[in-house]
Amino acid sequence: MKRREFLGMAVAGAGSILPGCGGGGGGSAGMPMVGSPIASGGAALTQGLPLKSLATLANAAPESGRFAASLVAAPAGLSLLEGRTTSLWLYNGLLPGPVVDVREGDRVRIAVENRLPLDTTVHWHGLPVPADQDGSPLDPVRPGSTRVYEFDLPSGTAGTYWYHPHAHQTTAQQVSMGLAAPFIVRAGDDPLAHLPEVTMLVTGIRLDANGQVSPGTAMDFTVGRQGEQLLVNGGRLPVHSVRPGSTQRWRILNATSARYLRLALDGHAFTLVGTDGGLLGAPVGPLSEVLVAPAQRVEIVVTASATPGARFTLRAQRHAIDTMGMGSYAAEDLLTLATTAESPVAPLVIPAALRPVASLGPAVARKRVTLTQSGMGMMAGAGSFLIDGRPFDMNRVDYVSTVGDVEDWEIVNQTMMDHPIHIHGTQFQLLSRGSGSFATPAPYAAWIDTVDVPSGTAATIRMRQDMPGKRMVHCHILEHEDEGMMAVLEVRPR
Ligand code: C2O
Ligand code: CU
Numbered sequence: 001m002k003r004r005e006f007l008g009m010a011v012a013g014a015g016s017i018l019p020g021c022g023g024g025g026g027g028s029a030g031m032p033m034v035g036s037p038i039a040s041g042g043a044a045l046t047q048g049l050p051l052k053s054l055a056t057l058a059n060a061a062p063e064s065g066r067f068a069a070s071l072v073a074a075p076a077g078l079s080l081l082e083g084r085t086t087s088l089w090l091y092n093g094l095l096p097g098p099v100v101d102v103r104e105g106d107r108v109r110i111a112v113e114n115r116l117p118l119d120t121t122v123h124w125h126g127l128p129v130p131a132d133q134d135g136s137p138l139d140p141v142r143p144g145s146t147r148v149y150e151f152d153l154p155s156g157t158a159g160t161y162w163y164h165p166h167a168h169q170t171t172a173q174q175v176s177m178g179l180a181a182p183f184i185v186r187a188g189d190d191p192l193a194h195l196p197e198v199t200m201l202v203t204g205i206r207l208d209a210n211g212q213v214s215p216g217t218a219m220d221f222t223v224g225r226q227g228e229q230l231l232v233n234g235g236r237l238p239v240h241s242v243r244p245g246s247t248q249r250w251r252i253l254n255a256t257s258a259r260y261l262r263l264a265l266d267g268h269a270f271t272l273v274g275t276d277g278g279l280l281g282a283p284v285g286p287l288s289e290v291l292v293a294p295a296q297r298v299e300i301v302v303t304a305s306a307t308p309g310a311r312f313t314l315r316a317q318r319h320a321i322d323t324m325g326m327g328s329y330a331a332e333d334l335l336t337l338a339t340t341a342e343s344p345v346a347p348l349v350i351p352a353a354l355r356p357v358a359s360l361g362p363a364v365a366r367k368r369v370t371l372t373q374s375g376m377g378m379m380a381g382a383g384s385f386l387i388d389g390r391p392f393d394m395n396r397v398d399y400v401s402t403v404g405d406v407e408d409w410e411i412v413n414q415t416m417m418d419h420p421i422h423i424h425g426t427q428f429q430l431l432s433r434g435s436g437s438f439a440t441p442a443p444y445a446a447w448i449d450t451v452d453v454p455s456g457t458a459a460t461i462r463m464r465q466d467m468p469g470k471r472m473v474h475c476h477i478l479e480h481e482d483e484g485m486m487a488v489l490e491v492r493p494r
């Protein structure tokens with residue numbers, strides 16, 4: 001089917017996408033409506049099992065201050081549906097992959113063996129690693145080969161990161177097959193060390209009638225992968241049980257391709273304590289909801305209800321990401337918070353000051369990045385979302401910065417969709433949203449590596465790159481990234 005024809009079938013304003021559109025990828029017959037349960041040959045993913053705590057990647061380094069391990073990216077079969085084996089691509093055979101759990105100051109050395117049938121890389125999303133250790137598309141790891149990544153974790157980097165493949169034009173495919181995992185950096189002086197902690201990695205999966213991961217469709221490559229079931233730590237609608245009244249720190253990672261998570265927990269408020277690059281200066285809240293765009297992370301503190309034996313739903317609420325009603329997401333339940341029958345415990349206190357978010361100082365340069373689309377409206381089809389009107393070319397340099405220079409980047413979204421824009425190599429800060437005299441300053445300082453830029457708006461970030469080399473600037477809707485919504489920033493030595 002031609003894209004034009006295909007897109008012509010969408011009903012503007014329907015608030016969802018049409019089911020059953022056969023896309024370009026094949027095997028997508030019966031693609032369900034966004035937010036509806038996926039029945040695959042009558043069977044749905046098992047739901048309601050206890051929340052899995054993720055496996056940790058074992059440290060093989062004998063001395064302290066070092067982390068050494070290996071990862072194997074390889075095909076693996078898992079039984080996700082009764083009586084069927086789903087073929088996936090996994091790190092060390094795990095869905096999701098193992099958590100890298102390290103400390104500030106550590107020297108990290110991870111060998112990655114590629115047993116996949118195509119090039120891969122491992123990108124350490126959000127971490128300030130040297131450009132040649134960044135796992136960008138410039139540095140593919142060929143099938144059958146092993147690549148060693150090695151980098152230091154400077155002090156001040158404590159936070160919640162993740163790792164995923166970043167191979168040229170196949171990132172969406174590789175992540176949809178199961179390759180993604182958390183990377184947690186801890187500080188020696190963590191002001192929240194007294195709180196019990198839970199990591200929740202949210203991923204999406206879309207299975208066809210044979211229980212296999214369905215390939216990307218034309219619709220996916222236009223508005224981002226649609227119709228996935230959301231998994232938390234690899235499980236559908238898991239149950240997280242806590243003693244009534246208990247206070248916990250949740251690290252939530254959005255590792256979906258395109259699904260914005262506007263999180264809310266029935267009967268509870270969140271306190272936001274951290275973002276992509278770690279803790280805020282002070283807690284923010286209480287909040288009734290928090291938006292986590294694709295690739296972003298939040299750390300929130302939740303104090304569970306004091307009522308024993310109660311159940312509450314954590315859900316991703318309805319969220320529209322385009323002005324045509326095509327890339328809108330219906331509300332979907334993510335996880336059940338269940339209180340045990342035990343007597344309540346007293347809530348724990350969060351300190352009023354967490355970790356200062358240092359000001360970067362005044363900018364010495366400004367850049368403007370324009371998110372564009374080719375063609376008319378959403379009818380332009382796949383590949384229509386670009387940066388400054390140009391598709392990604394890894395042999396071209398789009399922006400030049402100098403090591404140590406503080407820069408303000410105004411990112412202007414002229415397209416009909418929201419885009420979560422990610423920049424490699426460093427954490428940055430949102431300064432304001434809107435333009436000129438209509439700019440609204442960011443309500444608090446926070447370290448982020450991905451900024452959501454809604455359709456028709458602008459966001460200004462302040463950033464300093466501390467290491468030379470070529471860095472990727474891209475939309476983290478993985479289909480957009482693969483289709484060319486990516487640019488190269490060359491950071492030159494001073
Ligand atoms: Cu998480 Cu360039 O990516
Ligand atoms: Cu990244």
Ligand code: CU
Pocket residue numbers: 385418419420475476477480481485
């Ligand atoms: Cu995008």
